[in-house]
Structures are given as structure tokens and as C-alpha cells.
Amino acid sequence: MSEPPPMKVLVYRHALLTRITHWINLVALTLLLMSGLQIFNAHPALYWGQKSTFAEPWVSMTAVEKGGDMIGVTKIGALQIETTGLLGYSGKPGMREPRGFPSWATAPGYRSLVDGRHWHFFFAWLFVLNGLVYLSANILNGHIRRDLLPTRDQLAPRHLWREVIDHARLRFAKGEAARRYNALQKLAYGGIVLIILPLMVLTGLTMSPAVDAGQPWLPALFGGRQSARTIHFLCAGLIVAFVLVHLAMVLLSGVWNNLRSMITGRYAIEVEGDAQ
Structure with missing residues (x-):
């Protein structure tokens, strides 16, 4: 059974x-x-210690110029990643602006x-x-x-x-x-x-x-x-x-x-x- x-x-x-x-x-x-x-x-970068060593963040999200255009770049230590449209430089096409995280986040x-x-x-x-x-x-x-x-x-x-x-x-x-x-x-x-x-x-x-x-x-x-x-x-x-x-x-x-x-x-x- x-x-x-x-x-x-x-x-x-x-x-x-x-x-x-x-x-x-x-x-x-x-x-x-x-x-x-x-x-x-307001300051999309991270540091260790008591003070911000602006030239040496261990993480940063920035907008830089490349080939006449602006791109978003995220740095983690020595690693550098292009993150246009998401981190560092985001917004609708034609209306993008430098900002760490996009406005929707x-x-x-x-x-x-x-x-x-x-x-x-x-x-x-x-x-x-x-x-x-x-x-x-x-x-x-x-x-x-x-x-x-x-x-x-x-x-x-x-x-x-x-x-x-x-x-x-x-x-x-x-x-x-x-x-x-x-x-x-x-x-x-x-x-x-x-x-x-x-x-x-x-x-x-x-x-x-x-x-x-x-x-x-x-x-x-x-x-x-x-x-x-x-x-x-x-x-x-x-x-x-x-x-x-x-x-x-x-x-x-x-x-x-x-x-x-x-x-x-x-x-x-x-x-x-x-x-x-």
C-alpha cells in the first residue's frame, strides 16, 4: 500500500x-x-584615517574627459573601471552630469x-x-x-x-x-x-x-x-x-x-x- x-x-x-x-x-x-x-x-570618494587625502582615495567615482567626451570612472584601489551612465557620470542621454550615484538611486x-x-x-x-x-x-x-x-x-x-x-x-x-x-x-x-x-x-x-x-x-x-x-x-x-x-x-x-x-x-x- x-x-x-x-x-x-x-x-x-x-x-x-x-x-x-x-x-x-x-x-x-x-x-x-x-x-x-x-x-x-556630495563627495563621492572614501578614505582611511582621520582626514581626507584627496589625492589618494581608495574608492572614488568621478567624471573625466576622454576623446572630447565626458565619461564616468570608478576607481577601487589601483583598479579603474569605466562606469558611464551608472557611476560617476549619469543621467538621460544628452542631459548627463557628474554625480557619484544616479538620481534614481x-x-x-x-x-x-x-x-x-x-x-x-x-x-x-x-x-x-x-x-x-x-x-x-x-x-x-x-x-x-x-x-x-x-x-x-x-x-x-x-x-x-x-x-x-x-x-x-x-x-x-x-x-x-x-x-x-x-x-x-x-x-x-x-x-x-x-x-x-x-x-x-x-x-x-x-x-x-x-x-x-x-x-x-x-x-x-x-x-x-x-x-x-x-x-x-x-x-x-x-x-x-x-x-x-x-x-x-x-x-x-x-x-x-x-x-x-x-x-x-x-x-x-x-x-x-x-x-x-
Whole structure:
């Protein structure tokens, strides 16, 4: 007698607070990134140390003349890449102008350092307050300890390597295993929440002269204000990479199921036979 085919049941995966803070974070981080690029465009170059050595940026986006035309050039160390239309020199054909990132990637779209800072500070406070609500509530209810911290067994090298192989082969958890985050998810979320995002906040504060005056240990902690700016930019890049991988996993593992879980809290898993 053949076994009955697997059936799907809905399980409660995300609490209301988790869902609300998730969507607020999506808006806040998107506008933080776009307004941050607007601020970066005021001086599209990065340095290490306390001061800007204008002749020696380790990253820069500039417009230069080549064969009678202007082109965009992005430099990363000794590497030089022509990026006309995207970085350094962008805009509609015939209306291009020198700017680090294109207008469609910045908030606001027009060139304004002052408005970019206003947008950035507003969404920075929204992000921080939202994060404090999330952390406080989930520490108190045990969600972080119970669901987000990897167990000793999950951190075993053999287990981690098996999960890496499964993800590379697009083999996603089913049944009871789908109720919980796997080790790679926990490590990725933990790295973002506990390391990258706090670094973003601290390096962002370090770039404020008023904060530096009252807390001179902050610039020293990061090796100078320009180093803090570079770390801030790199952390933003890591967050973008995390979001892209996150979106890819959402698409590959089931768009509607993942969206439903973050809207209603309910997630469909496969169970054998009549198991509930």
C-alpha cells in the first residue's frame, strides 16, 4: 500500500510585532540607503584615517574627459573601471552630469546635501526606535534566545557544511524543519542584527562633529572619522548583499508562502499523511 502524499498545513511562524517591525525596517532601510547615497554624492570618494587625502582615495567615482567626451570612472584601489551612465557620470542621454550615484538611486532624486541629511536623520531615528522595540520585546518573550541563537549542534562544522550544500542545491527545509530557522539563517540574521547594524549606528554617529566633540573615543575606536565613513559605506554594502540574497531565497523557496507568513504570520509546511 502506497503512503499518502504529503499534505500542507499552516503554522504560526511570525508574531504581529515581528511582522510590523519587519515592514517598518524595509521602508527605513530603503530610504536610509537612498538618502545615504545622496549624502555620499556630495563627495563621492572614501578614505582611511582621520582626514581626507584627496589625492589618494581608495574608492572614488568621478567624471573625466576622454576623446572630447565626458565619461564616468570608478576607481577601487589601483583598479579603474569605466562606469558611464551608472557611476560617476549619469543621467538621460544628452542631459548627463557628474554625480557619484544616479538620481534614481538617491533620495531625494535631485541634488541636495541638506535634504539628503534631513531624510537620512529622520529614517535613522525611525530605524533605531523600531530596532529597540523589536529587540526589547523579543528579548523579553524569549524569541531571540529560543529561535534566533544557533544551538551547539547547528554550529558543528559537519552540520554547517551540509546546510551550505543544501542551499547551493536549492534544497529547502520541509516538514518540522521548516518551522524553525536553520543555522545559516540564524548566523546571517545574527550577524546583521548584532554586528552590522550596530556598526552602522556607531559609525554614523562618528561622522557627526557634535558627537565627536562630546565622545572623542568614537573616532579613535574606528581609526578616524574617514575610516568610520568607509566602514559605514561597507556595512551598507553588506546589508544590500544580505537583502539581495534574502530576496533570492524568498523567490526560490516560494514567494506567496513567504509573503503570507510576513503578512498574516501563517506559513505552510508539508507534513506526512494526517500528521498535524
